[in-house]
Every structure is written in C-alpha cells, then in structure tokens.
Amino acid sequence: MAVKSTMLSLTTLLLLSITTFMLLFGRPDTSFFFGGLSRKCWKTTVAEKLERVNAEIPRDWLLPSKVLEEGRGRREITGSFIESLLDQETLAITSLDNSEILEQTTNGSLTAVRVTRAFCKRAAFAHQLNHNLLEIGFDLALERAQELDDYFAKHKKPLGPLHGLPYTMKDQFHMKGMETTMAYVGWVGTFEGKKGTGKEGRVESELVMELNSLGAIPIGKTTLITSLWGGETNNNFLGYLWNPHNQQLSAGGSSGGEGAIQALRGSAFGFGTDIGGSVSMPAAFNGVCSMKPSWGRLSFKDTANSAPGQAVLPTVVGVMGPDFFTIRKIFEATLSTQPWLRDPDVLPIPWRKELEELPTKLTFGLLLTDGIVSPHPPITRALREVAEIVKSLGHEVVMWEPPSHNASVVIHPQIARGDGSPDVLANIQLSGEPIIPQIKNLFPGGKLRAPIPLPQFENATLYMKDFRKQYQAYWQSTAEFTRTGLPVDVVIAPVSPHAAPIPDxxxxxxxxxxxxxxxxxxxxIPVTLVDSKLDIFDKNYKPFTEKDRLTWQAYDADKFDGTPASVQILGQRWEEEKVVAIARMITEALKKSKM
Incomplete structure (x- = not known):
C-alpha cells in the first residue's frame, strides 16, 4: 500500500507539472516528459536563442527603455527619428551613398572597420526598434573588416569591387558562424532541422562565398515569415514585423526583415528570395529599390528553402538597396566571379554592358489594372507619375493589355505548393511551436492538405508554358502599334494593389x-508617398471581383498616409541589365522632378 501511495503521489506531481507547463507555455511537447527529456519546450528554445542573439549587441549600443517606448508609440521610425539617436560618425558614414562609400574604401580614405562599425551600430538600433534580425554577426563582421584593412595596407589595393561594404541577408542563406533557422524553432542548433550532420555553422551559400571574395562584409541575417509562404512577416521568434515607415502596417513578406532593415539603412544592401513577390513586395512596401531577376542569373546553391525539390517554378535571389547604382554594382560584381563554374543552375551570362546602352526612344507599356483587382488610388497615382516622367523624357507610353492574369491565379499555387507543403508542417512539428496565423490556411485543422495528383501538376506546368508563349506573343505583337516599330521595351506595373498592407x-x-x-x-521603384488629401477613396468605384471588393474595403487614406507607394518595371526574360538601366534612368528623373 505504501508503494502504491507513493506512486500515486508521483503521478499527481507529474500531472501537476504538466498542468503548470500548459498554463505557462500552452500544450507541451509530451516527449519532454515521457521521452527522456528529448525536446525542450519551444518557448525555452526561443528565449535561449534570442538571449544569444541580443548578447551580440555591445552594451553601449543598447537603447534606453524610454527611447524604445517612444519608438513603439511613433507612427514612423525611419529618417529623422533613428538618425537622431546616432553619433556623428555613425550618421555621417551611413548617410553616404554607396557609391561614395566604395570610392573611399577602395582608395583607402575610409577603412572597412569604420564603415562596418557604423553600419553595425545603426543595424543594432534598427533591430531594437523594429525586431528585424534573426542572427547578428557584428563581432565576425568587424574581424572581417580588419582583415580587409590589413589586406589594403599590405597590397595597396582593395580586395574586390565591394571592398568594405556591409550587407545583410534573409535567414535562408548559410553563413559560417551564424545559424540558419528560416524562422523554424526546430532548426535551432541544427543544420536545416537535422542534428549531428557536422554542417552546423560550417556551410556557406555560394552567393555568400562570392560576396566574401569581392570584399563585402555580412553583418546579420534578417527575419522572414515561417515557411516563406506569405506576404506578411511573422514568426515565433520575433513576432509580427511592422513597417518602419508606418507602424500600423505590415513590412510585407516573405523577405520583410530585409525590406525593413534597408528602410532603416541598417546595411548598405541586402538579399531576399522570391517565388511569388517575396522580394518585390517588401521592397515596395518599405520604399527601397530592388531587382528580382529571371531564374539562372544569381546562385541559389546551398541555400535553405521550402519545397526544395520543386524546380518547375524555382525560387530566385533578389537584391534590395537604396538605389540602382548599388543594385547594378552587386549584379555586375557577383557575375564577375563566374558562378556558373560552381553552380550548374546559373546561366553562363556575365553582366552585359551593351544591354545598358539604351536607345534614344523607348516604348513603355502601362498596366493600370489587370481587370481582376484594381490598385488603390496612391498606386494608380504612382503609375501615372512614372508614365508622365518617361513621356517628359521623350519616350512613348502605350496601354498594356496582356493575356488575362487569371491564368497566374490558377498556375502559381498549383506548382509552388502543389505538394501540400509537408516539409513546412514537419519543420514546425520538430519543436511543437504553433502554426502562425498567416499560414494556418495551408493546414486546415492543423493537418496536411492532400498533394495534387502528378497528372494535375503536369497539366499546370503545361498551362504555364502555354501562358508564357501567349504572353511572349502579345509582347512581340506590340511592335505593330509603337512609334519605333519595335516591341515595348519594358512595362510599368503595380507591385501590389496597395501600399504596405493592413495586417491580415x-x-x-x-x-x-x-x-x-x-x-x-x-x-x-519607390515613387511617392500616400497623401490622404490627394489619394481619396472613390465611392463610385465598382469592383471587378470579390477580391477587388475586399481590397477596396481595406483602403483607408488616413491609415496609409505617408507610406511609400512604388511601382515595378518588367522586362523581357534575362534582360536584367536593360531593366536596371531603365529603372536607374527613371529614379534619377523622379529625383530631379522633386527638387
């Protein structure tokens, strides 16, 4: 009886322990209790990682609680607010154009250590105000900067064309000395969720190695939405990411952290990834420039991903930065390393300067609406402003009326997520973390959707190929009505129907x-800011579709006021050089028009 009584007492204590954990942390991972302590509570793992990451910020760079509280209460934390917190040297260096920084680091008048320290400090402030870094590598960055300065002192020349320029990357890319979680709690302390591989902290993505060889310096990795499958950034490490231009709105996704840190000038340039707008949307919402290339121009080798075996509609790497000088420089420099020699998925196409030589007369297509969902007033105003700018430069603008975008509505989800995303759910289940609200629709009832049958997937692929042929044929047919007698050069189009979206x-x-x-x-291209006095809701607007109605109901001129309004310039496949040259021409003209 005494033994039974003791066993009952132990059982009671164990149940009380489980109940306490449930109250504190939600439903526990039962293997923690019954599986030999095989897994921690996911919240403990998160707390330990955040403690480690935040410890990378020097004590004298920690912002006072009063400043943090003020930042939380402000609508905008970019520009004058974050700059008011910086010392004179940090502000002076991070306010330079990247062209000025590179001129000085490559002629020896500005050391890599000074530049790196300035950007690390600004990134530390940006992160404390905005929670946009999943990994911080300031110590590693300063060590690398010193190596570059030593190299310059010895050889009297820079290591490469990006000598001393600090950058950040979305937390999909592997960097030695920094962990990659892709926002999965279960990836902490592992290599892509696998333990004991010997690869933890030792693998570097091909693109990272290229940048290192060119003299660029990584300082951290930015936050993203868990799984990558969403247009807003949220995860169980840092929570929802707010737009630093307007903290009532989203920073976008999935590369939202990169867009946010670029808006706060926390690094000189950065990289995201894109399979459905995950570079373009965060860039647009955060008011920075970006370039999403066609597949095969930049290396994705040794980079973590969702649905890594899906190669029909591949994820591509995109660049974000403050201007198109920077974006051009990054593309030209990385391609100069001949990545196709190390990555078979990169096309052997170097940066082609001849495509940057623009004709005197260009023809622009203008897409004001796709007839499914129309853009909000500020986006339409931005589109028209760019059209007027290019016309003032002597170029032609014609209306763009391509094959229906409904084809993409059908094609994209079937190919990108046709497998039902089993890898996503498996990675979430590694830690027992909850599914964030933004991707719950992928797993109704917390369970996998059935993958689409292979014949259906193949049909979607054939549909995509046919759609591409139709679109290409339309593009070529525009030569029939342009003044030059040549097809449209590029298209001015919305990135999204709205400026940075209201959450959900x-x-x-x-x-x-x-x-x-x-x-x-x-x-x-960032064009303008939402103006509540100019961008008035059209009460007479009649929606095309149910999604159009919902999108227009979500427009609030006062809530969007002051938020960046951007457009995108689309070129023909593999014509990145031409698109960047035209984008640079437009941004310079926009800048002059506002002076």
Whole structure:
C-alpha cells in the first residue's frame, strides 16, 4: 500500500507539472516528459536563442527603455527619428551613398572597420526598434573588416569591387558562424532541422562565398515569415514585423526583415528570395529599390528553402538597396566571379554592358489594372507619375493589355505548393511551436492538405508554358502599334494593389506572382508617398471581383498616409541589365522632378 501511495503521489506531481507547463507555455511537447527529456519546450528554445542573439549587441549600443517606448508609440521610425539617436560618425558614414562609400574604401580614405562599425551600430538600433534580425554577426563582421584593412595596407589595393561594404541577408542563406533557422524553432542548433550532420555553422551559400571574395562584409541575417509562404512577416521568434515607415502596417513578406532593415539603412544592401513577390513586395512596401531577376542569373546553391525539390517554378535571389547604382554594382560584381563554374543552375551570362546602352526612344507599356483587382488610388497615382516622367523624357507610353492574369491565379499555387507543403508542417512539428496565423490556411485543422495528383501538376506546368508563349506573343505583337516599330521595351506595373498592407487584409498577390510565373526580371521603384488629401477613396468605384471588393474595403487614406507607394518595371526574360538601366534612368528623373 505504501508503494502504491507513493506512486500515486508521483503521478499527481507529474500531472501537476504538466498542468503548470500548459498554463505557462500552452500544450507541451509530451516527449519532454515521457521521452527522456528529448525536446525542450519551444518557448525555452526561443528565449535561449534570442538571449544569444541580443548578447551580440555591445552594451553601449543598447537603447534606453524610454527611447524604445517612444519608438513603439511613433507612427514612423525611419529618417529623422533613428538618425537622431546616432553619433556623428555613425550618421555621417551611413548617410553616404554607396557609391561614395566604395570610392573611399577602395582608395583607402575610409577603412572597412569604420564603415562596418557604423553600419553595425545603426543595424543594432534598427533591430531594437523594429525586431528585424534573426542572427547578428557584428563581432565576425568587424574581424572581417580588419582583415580587409590589413589586406589594403599590405597590397595597396582593395580586395574586390565591394571592398568594405556591409550587407545583410534573409535567414535562408548559410553563413559560417551564424545559424540558419528560416524562422523554424526546430532548426535551432541544427543544420536545416537535422542534428549531428557536422554542417552546423560550417556551410556557406555560394552567393555568400562570392560576396566574401569581392570584399563585402555580412553583418546579420534578417527575419522572414515561417515557411516563406506569405506576404506578411511573422514568426515565433520575433513576432509580427511592422513597417518602419508606418507602424500600423505590415513590412510585407516573405523577405520583410530585409525590406525593413534597408528602410532603416541598417546595411548598405541586402538579399531576399522570391517565388511569388517575396522580394518585390517588401521592397515596395518599405520604399527601397530592388531587382528580382529571371531564374539562372544569381546562385541559389546551398541555400535553405521550402519545397526544395520543386524546380518547375524555382525560387530566385533578389537584391534590395537604396538605389540602382548599388543594385547594378552587386549584379555586375557577383557575375564577375563566374558562378556558373560552381553552380550548374546559373546561366553562363556575365553582366552585359551593351544591354545598358539604351536607345534614344523607348516604348513603355502601362498596366493600370489587370481587370481582376484594381490598385488603390496612391498606386494608380504612382503609375501615372512614372508614365508622365518617361513621356517628359521623350519616350512613348502605350496601354498594356496582356493575356488575362487569371491564368497566374490558377498556375502559381498549383506548382509552388502543389505538394501540400509537408516539409513546412514537419519543420514546425520538430519543436511543437504553433502554426502562425498567416499560414494556418495551408493546414486546415492543423493537418496536411492532400498533394495534387502528378497528372494535375503536369497539366499546370503545361498551362504555364502555354501562358508564357501567349504572353511572349502579345509582347512581340506590340511592335505593330509603337512609334519605333519595335516591341515595348519594358512595362510599368503595380507591385501590389496597395501600399504596405493592413495586417491580415492583403487579398491579392498576382501583380507580383505573375512575374515569377512568366520568369520576368522586375525592378521596384519607390515613387511617392500616400497623401490622404490627394489619394481619396472613390465611392463610385465598382469592383471587378470579390477580391477587388475586399481590397477596396481595406483602403483607408488616413491609415496609409505617408507610406511609400512604388511601382515595378518588367522586362523581357534575362534582360536584367536593360531593366536596371531603365529603372536607374527613371529614379534619377523622379529625383530631379522633386527638387
């Protein structure tokens, strides 16, 4: 009886322990209790990682609680607010154009250590205000900067064309000395969720190795939406990511962290990934420039991904930065390393300067609406402003009326997520973390959707190929009505129907996802800011579709006021050089028009 009594007492204590954990942390991972302590509670793992990451910020760079509280209460934390917190040297260096920084680091008048310290400090402030870094590598960055300065002192020349330029990357890319979680709690302390591989912290993505050889310096990795499958950034490490231009709105996704840190000038440039607008949308929402290339121009080798075996509609790497000088420089420099020699998925196409030589007269297509969901007033105003700018430069603008975007609405989800996303659910289940709200629709009832049958997948692929042929034929047919007698050079189009979206009120991604379906290069240009006095809701507007109605109901001129309004420039496949040159021409003209 005494033994039974003791066993009952132990059982009671164990049940009380489980109940306490449930109250504190939600439903526990039962293997923690019954599986030999095989897994921690996911919240403990998160707390330990955040403690480690935040410990990388030097104590004298920690912002006072009063400043953090003020930041949380402000509508905008970019520009004058974050700059008011910086010391004179940090502000002076991070306010330089990247062309000025590179001129000085490559002629020896500005050391890599000074530049790197300035950007690390600004990134530390940006992260504390905005929670946009999943990994911080300031110590590693400063060590690398010192190596570059030593190299310059010894050889009297820079290591490469990006000598001393600090950058950040979405937390999909592997960097030695920094962990990659892709926002999965279960990936902490592992290599892509696998333990004991010997690869933890030792693998580097091909693109990272190229940048290192060129003299660029990684300082951290940015936050993203768990799984990558969403247009807003949220995860169980850092929570929902707010737009630093307007903290009532989203920073976008899936590369939202990169867009946000670029808006706060926390690094000189950065990289995201894109399969359905995941570079273009965050760039547009955060008011920075970007370039999403066609497949095969930049290396994706040794980079983590969702649905890694899906190669019909591949994920591509995109660049974000403050201007198109930077984006051009990054493309030209990385391609100069001949990545196709190490990555068979990169096309052997170096940066072609001849495509940057623009004709005197260009023809622009203008897409004001795709007839499914129309853009909000500020986006339409931005589209028209760019059209007027290019006309003032002597170029022609014609209306763009391509094959229906409805094809992309059907094609994209079937190919990109046709497998039902089993890898996503498996990675979430590694830790027992909850599914974030933004991707619950992928797993109704917390369970996998059945994958589409292989014949259906193949039919979707054939549909995509046929759609590409139709779109290409339309593009070529525009030569019949342009003044030059040549097809349209590039298209001015919306990135999204709205400026940075109100959380959970983004209903339509096809303006961006169609660019991936067609595999076109797309450059994002920040044009203007939403103006509640100019961008008035049209009460007489009659929606095309239910999604259009929902999108228009989500428009609030006062809530969007002051938020960046951007457009994208679409080129023909593999014409990144031409698109960047035209985007650079437009941004310079826009800048002059506002002076």
């Amino acid at each position: 009120k983004s209903y339509y991604y096809t303006y961006s996802s169609i660019v991936n379906v067609l595999d076109l290069p797309a450059a994002v």
